[in-house]
Amino acid sequence: MNDLLKEKGSNQSSREILPKGVRIEFPKKTGFGDLASPVAMHLASPLKMAPRAIAIELQSRLSPLKEISHIEVAGPGYLNITFTLEFVHECLHKLLDADQSPISPVSSSKKILIEYVSANPTGPLHVGHGRGAAYGNSIARILKTLGHDVTSEYYINNAGNQMDLLARSTYLAWRDLQGNLSDEERAKILPDGTSYQGAYVTEIAREIAENPSLLSEEERKQALAGMDHSSLFLSRFSQIAEDRIMEGIRKDLNRFGIEFDRYFSEKTLHAPDPIEGQSSIDKCLAEIRDFSKSPEASGLADIPDLFEEDGALWLRTSLLGDDKDRVLRKSDGNLTYYAADIAYHREKISRGHDLFIDVWGADHHGYILRMQAAMKTLNALNKTDAELKVALIQLVNLLREGKPVGMSKRSGDFVTLSDVLDEVGVDATRFLYLTRSHESSLDFDLDLAKSKSMDNPVYYVQYAHARVCNLLKQAEIRGIKVPSKWNLQHLSPLVGDDEKALILLLDRFDLVVSECGSMMEVHPLTDYLTELAGHFHRYYFHNRILSPESGGEPLILARLALSSGVGRILRLGLSLLGVSAPESM
RNA sequence: GCGCCCGUAGCUCAGGGGACAGAGCAGCUGGCUUCGAACCAGCGGGCCGGGAGUUCAAAUCUCUCCGGGCGCACCA
Helix, strand or coil, X not given: CHHHHHHHHHCCXXXXXXXXXXXXXXXXXXXXXXXXXXXXXXXXXXXXXXXXXXXXXXXXHXXXXXXXXXXXXECCCEEEEEECXXXXXXXXXXXXXXCCCCCCCCCCCCEEEEECCCCCCCCCCEHHHHHXXXXXXXXXXXXXXXXXXXXXXXXXXXXXXXXXXXXXXXXXXXXXXXXXXXXXXXXXXXXXXXXXXXXXXXXXXXXXXXXXXXXXHHHHHHHHHCCCCCCCCHHHHHHHHHHHHHHHHHHHHHHCCCCCCEEEECHHHHCECCCCCCEHHHHHHHHHHHHHHCHHHHCCCCCCCEEEECCXXXXXXXXHCCCCCEEEECCCCCECHHHHHHHHHHHHHHCCCCEEEXXXXXXXXXXXXXXXXXXXXXXXXXXXXXEEEEEEECCEEEEECCEECCCCCCCCCCCEHHHHHHHHCHHHHHHHHCCCCCCCCEEEEHHHHXXXXXHCHHHHHHHHHHHHHHHHHHHHHCCCCCCCCCCHHHHCCCCCHHHHHHHHXXXXXXXXXXXXXXXXXXXXXHHHHHHHHHHHHHHHHHCCCCCXXXXXXXXXXXXXXXXXXXXXXXXXXXXXXXXXXXXXX
């Protein structure tokens, strides 16, 4: 439908005037036609004509189209277009064709790598991670159905201080299990006194204590001897804790309907190559250094280069508007997290993607610019043109009885994703996360989600789907033969205004999904499905589908056709959200 | 102090130049002898944070002020 308008609109030799194309609206109120456009108003000034005169001109040119039953010029110059029933029936007919996807693929498919969740393996996933998980996964599903080549990945931050702290916390818990630990020894294990205190730490410690095969004889001896002697055993504790925690994270994700194509370990970036002896990060930094010095690079203006100052290694990110340049290797010789991240993106580029989508928590806001800057350098030296889009997921405010719940992982006072799934359920949790734009913070009230779960919009949508399934089942029970393939004749009894509106709403699905893809937002789809479910509930209530007052079997069949069209779109839409479409509830 | 996001119905939020500003929840009223009432019909509720500007047209764009969130390390 939009194509149709666009084609005709551009015949007005006004393509330059309307660079964004013809604006189309779906009127909210009845009486403004099926489609409305304020084009005439937009053309008024450049054409130096009165809006209404232009509208009338457009009206006369568009009305001969066979798809259009009539066009009205309304208000200051609106074009209100009404479609013919035949055209509307054709739309539905297409939607019912099982061989054809209701979603039209994008014109140019991209090779996309989406990285999301990527929670540190220092504890179970909490509600904040859940939001990023639901968002990233749905975006991935949407982009995939739009015809992109999508790979999903989880980056495991298993190197650095956080992991060291986890290892020490686990070790401390393990020592506590062995009994009488002096304060002095305690202070040696955790010099600044902070530690991870969640129950999962004690559990891991207990497992280590109870399962002799986890530690070698030598490691156990050293560990019992304490920190003074050698703390090499800490890396064992670290590894065991990471394994257990990642196992739990995978389980949670799996339960949440999420599988990654790949888990990428940060450690592998630090590990020296067995042959060359250099780690990926070292190699990447050397590459950038060489490139920065090359004559090729000196010709390029705004590519951040690598330089040394005050004994540290820097990337000149200020070239691209960053407040200051950023350190890659500290003067004490240690690498920063930034360096590892650059090496990671370097690795991603080598896999030949056009677009990277990184889904990060809102607290990484300040990190975007420097990552974009690094991408520029990496692209220049690899002669690639990969784009990085960062989706910042705003905070989830977890509430209980309307009061905020603390979520500090170290104090152990936080609610895990799996707790929420137990309480609220997978479908409701996913849907709830996706009802809001990821750019605004979300209040997640546990008691509300629990106690009012039957009022949750997800059930409203799922119930509409269950109703469709039930109708088809009932039809079968009543001996009504539902054709496996629908033709236009079947649909011709659909003449009611509500039926026409419902079909046009179904037809909009395609547009909504493609909008979600280009905007990188999921909530338009959630909204749409709620609206569609509402339309169907109303239609169902006001029309006896299997026993109409008149019209007989042809009308029954036509209405069943429409209902199964609704069912198909609901099912497809829900699957994009990762929410189930039950046949009965 | 600087940067980003946000301020719309009692609450949580859509709408991001166009026709009388929408939805869900909460509140009130009504509807099950029918293919499922997890539903439907109706009512009330708004200086779209304040002010100024751009425009034929501003909740939407610009500026400014006020209020809230987040970020600004040789941390991860």
